[in-house]
Amino acid sequence: MEIITTHVNTDLDGLAAMVAAQKIYPGAELIFPGKLSRNVEEFLALHKDTLKNVRNIKDININKVKRLIMVDTKSPGRVSKLKELFNRPGVEVHIYDHHPRAEGDVCGKVEVVETVGAATTLLIEKIRNKGLEITPLEATIMALGIYEDTGCLVFTSTTPRDIRAAAFLLEQGANLAVVADFLGRPLTEEQKALLKELLVTAEHHLINGTKVLIAKGNVDEFVGGLALLTHKLSEIERTDAVFAVVEMEDRVHLVGRCALKEVNCRDIMLEFGGGGHPAAASATIKGQTVDEVAGKLLELIKGKIQPPLTVEDIMSSPVKMVFPETTIEEAGKIMLRYGHTGLPVIKDDKLVGVISRRDVEKSTHHGLGHAPVKGFMTVNVVTVTKEINIHAVQDLMIAKDIGRLPVVEGNMVIGIVSRTDVLRTLHEGFKGRYSTTYNDKKSSSGANIRPDMQRALPRRIMNILTKAGEVAQELDYQVYAVGGLVRDVLLKVENLDVDLVVEGNGIEMANHLAQVIGGRVRPHEKFGTAEIIFPDGFWVDVVTARVEYYEYPAALPQVEQSSLKHDLYRRDFTINAMAVALNPGRFGELVDYFNGRDDLQIGAIRVLHNISFIEDPTRILRAIRFEQRYDMIIEPQTLRLIEEAVREKVISRLSTERMWGELRHILEEADPEHMLDRMSELGVWDYLFPEITFWEIQYVISEIPQALMILRNWGWSEPAEKWLPYFLAILHLTTQEKAYNICERYNLGRRQTDKVLDTIAYGRVALRKLSTTEDVPLSDLTKIVQTLPREAYPLFLALLEDKNAIRRFRLVMESVHKNKPMVNGKDIREMGYQPGPMYRRALDAVWRARLDGLIETREDELAYVKSYLEQNNAPKIQPKQPRPAVPAAGPNQGNKGKKKKGTRPIV
Template sequence: ATVKGRPVHQVAEELLSVIQEKVRPPLTAAGIMSSPVKTVTPETTITEAGHVMLRYGHTGLPVVKGGRLVGVISRRDVEKANLHGLGHAPVKAFMTGNVVWVTPDLPVAEVQQLMIEHDIGRVPVVKNGRLVGIVSRTDVLRTMHGDFPSRYHVLFPGHVPSRGDNIADLMRHNLGPREWDILRRAGEAAAGLGYRVFAAGGVVRDILLGAGNLDVDLVVEGDGIALAEALAASGEGRVRAHRHFGTAEVLFPDGFKVDVATARVEYYEFPAALPRVESSSIRQDLYRRDFTINAMAVDLNGEHFGDLVDYFGGREDLQQGLIRVLYNLSFIEDPTRLLRAVRFEQRYRFTIEPQTLKLVQEAVQREVLQRVSVERLWDELKHILMEPAAGKMLDRLDRLGIWPFVFPGVTYWEVQPVLSGLDRAIKMLQDWDFLDGVEGWLCYFIAALHWSTPEAAAELCRRYHLNKRQTEKVLNSVQNWRQVLSTVWKQNNHRPNSELAHLILALPREAYPLLLSLLEEEWMRHRFHQLLLLIRESRPTVDGKYIKSLGYRPGPVFRRALDAVWQARLDGQVKNSDEEKAFIQEFLRRHQGEI
């Protein structure tokens, strides 16, 4: 538009007047917040905070110290704490310290987006470090439905996605053909039953990380067992159902296994109890899980196949390398999550985020692991001992104060030098091909107990229900490693190889990493390697069949003869098959009266 024949200043004044009349400023947090705000202090008890919420109808309360916002406590956390008999505890023990807050001038549209992204129902409003108000989800909803002053303008995005990106291409790339085919067929089976099915948990995490994962877990909004039966029928599988829990395993002829569960919600009647289970939605099913990175799912249904379902920011935490619980009483309700937090943190080289770390420390201080059954504790500890980075995980358990609960009576600093080098020792022995068929977790268990008395070691074996063979290996190692170490690695050792080999072979192979970790000098490690090679390569070529061919009947002397020829080979007295046969014949002639 053009204006002619009028002074510029007059046009400018009229333009400003029109702008002021027609253009309304955006509605901000200050325009819809509630003020003053009901607050509690960090020392307020859980019970008192609950009374305040009940009296004023609030679903959460800001926690303020010296006028400054230091946290938020939700009604859900208060109710859970009261359920577990923790009403006397201070609010600071279970509040969320890393608070999402806004300034008074932030547009309401951005406040809404923050609520959606962080899945929160209220946002404190802070000015110059001081709490000046609070915006609830109800306040935002009112603005969306016109219940706000007309002098303001509210801009909301036209579509707020409830789901994340589609990762079907990533799934095809990072999954094997078998897993991909199973997921496709699961979606088709669900469609035929009118259900919705999702891949959930660790498989989604590892797809996003590009890590191998052959464990396929399916969650069904519907009857999980019915879907399992339909999936099995499509591939000649068989179903092992657990109807009480609404779960099933589908076992295929090629050994491939799929776990199927009805979407469920869990609640705990008291701290460290086993959960009670009820059917629910995918969102509630994911909310019951341990950490955000394990609380994602992938839709397997029709046109939505591959849609990432991430209600709790798991993908962002995965990208930032953070271990985060989904709610503040997570470790109180299931203390074994303390061990899982360490396992995932060290496996992926992540970090336990600050709020979760505070909750870890609070749970350890309250000794919640004392209330966990030995069976559940051992299950989690054994998972740690089976990890390649088990040494780092055990060190982290000690730094967090968890070690005394899993290895009572064992002083960590005494065994730390060995445990810190055990990863490397195991890797060396694997490279030398001397650990095939060995129970890897037992290597760490033996190393952790190597300074213990036989009585204390036996007690821990009983505590964790090790079987007879495993217990014998532990006690053998604890009792004899010192003698082996002092005898085999003397600087001027003139003992025959057969005697040294006998000492080494008297220990279980699960103790070899312990021995290697204790060898500080390179020449010692080299000598160990050479002895192991000699033991393996000096096995006699003759066997019991040769002795039978000489006309002798099997008996105890067979074993003695074969042991004798092997010792002779170790000591260089015989060097080939002919010399072995001659040695055997002479040995049997000398022991004729014992045959």
């Protein structure tokens, strides 16, 4: 177990350094050792759901910690009870700190202790060197740390490295509006006096839902840091925009800080001859009084502020609701099914509570899934109306530490607004845990790909698709070809799998279509699907447009009837979520709700929503398979979702049958070695083969394709089970016991398991015999190679390094095909020898002699067999003896030899 921690009374630099360290140690958990600073508490009140693997120190088993990563401290006195780990054997300590070393500090196996303004800077440099990606939200958190510990880059401890790190974070999308909202720094006495005056004179205005503060002041001498005081004002007053108008000496200084895009400080300051940025700007005015400048400022603001978003703009609606008697387990299934993080609880059409995902997970963890939600729901529910602006919602969530707010109209719940909804307005590109990952900017492409279909599809399939459209038209249905067929038509790759989706009754459609094109129908009433099966084994799948949901992660999907869009949304990737209309008049029209064609063109594998891998972890293996098969790239967000799912160990929840199904598909691909490499790179390998270290077999796996090609040139016919040569290569270094357990785990048959065990049992001997420099008879080599299954031949060719050994192996391969004995058991019988095991031994001896060049012709073989049988005293066939006459039965002879009833014969 790895944990990342920092000092007690954690400040923003400590928090940011922990988040940055987790990018370098992705499997580690974040542990706060004790009390948090006010800034951190407020930040986490809104953002806690965005941090990964955060746990309380009291909730971890300290005895399981094997690595401790300390950031922003190396003092044992500042990590609370975690200091117990420092003297514990087997615990590895890594330190990232910017404080000078002091007496009593801990020493670590890895130490990065350098004098910079913020500890976060040290970790950002590591992130850049490793080429790791960070999200805009992560960049914002890290910027908070740097800006706090460097006083917004003005403290004397600030180094060029801090500024470069901050610049890098801005390039990655760090939001300075959020940074400004959570920062603070100490003031001088003069600044404190001016701040007090500004607070006293501050005027609050509500303009188009935006809270604006204008503060005025007069001082005889110049006081530096007016920008900082303006920032302090915004912190204290919690407004959306703050303007400080202060007369110093002979001029008026005007500074603005705007936290919202609705207020553009730069545009306002341009009117006063100043400048700056939309969020921060200033101006200096001569010849006017403070009151004159303040009055003009207020009029400008009124004309420039745009109304902000309201709850109605961002809320989710309609909302799934539960009743007080609904069980915790069922509430959890509904949340997973519809992607909600909380549900209102309704009784008699009135809102009586809210149950959150965290409540469900905590209750389930304690075995209380059967209990009703009324015992765990929050009853003091805070609600909002749809007219409230999002800034008020944000303040409410922070003040009350609430993750979701029901939206009410009278006594009716009309929607719900969550932290994720608010965060999307703060962080550009932010994706909550339950959101789509595609760009839903169009309902369909409008393109017609009929010419592509005619070029790519055989006449038989085009005929089926045409007839399907005509039948659907007669039934007043809409029918579409979907999935892999559409994808491969666009890729100009052959695909003969026909999947039809019907907006209507799929089984009825299948019955009518079968009458037109022939074939029998096999319906599946539960799922609303059917198969049309032709006499030659070809089949067509016909399904009712449906939406699938998962009752729990990694479960088999459940089904509800729905629309084409919902049916496509249940699929794994955008490139597989396209359809082509088949009805007359629309035939060939491409339906592409999720921009799959765009992803095909840029070569991107993209999931449709970001709990896709949680719902169905087999999609991780499919993403790898499609990426390598089509030479595409898993796009960054999908890749992050895979990495998160792997860290969450979702693959371990899969049944072995489903896991093996996807693994076998990979091993049957034309080039599975690159897919296996990718599985190892993404951490998937360890869940499929925890007993086997990938890098130990990687070289052999990479050599199998070349070995297969050479064997084909030698006349070796490829086995029916194409996956088995790669499977043998994966297991060849393990023990028979471990290999047997793996075969059992994946439910391999007895014949397949025996081939695996024989490969391991006899493989090393075969390699040694083939690689020896001694003169070994060809018959001996052939005999030992024949103890191996033919599916193991690619493995052994890949393992052979010496040219002479490869030459010997080829001779063995040729001998198996070309040197079969010409004599057989019939010839031996005609020599007068009695059938039995000696036949096989004699024929084996002939074959060995032929391999060693001792005999060549059939006559040589017959002579050799005869000599062999004579030397081994083989039993000859005895001549038949005449049958003796049977005497007539006497009075008692009829029962002779019969057992008496109820007795046993004596042996």
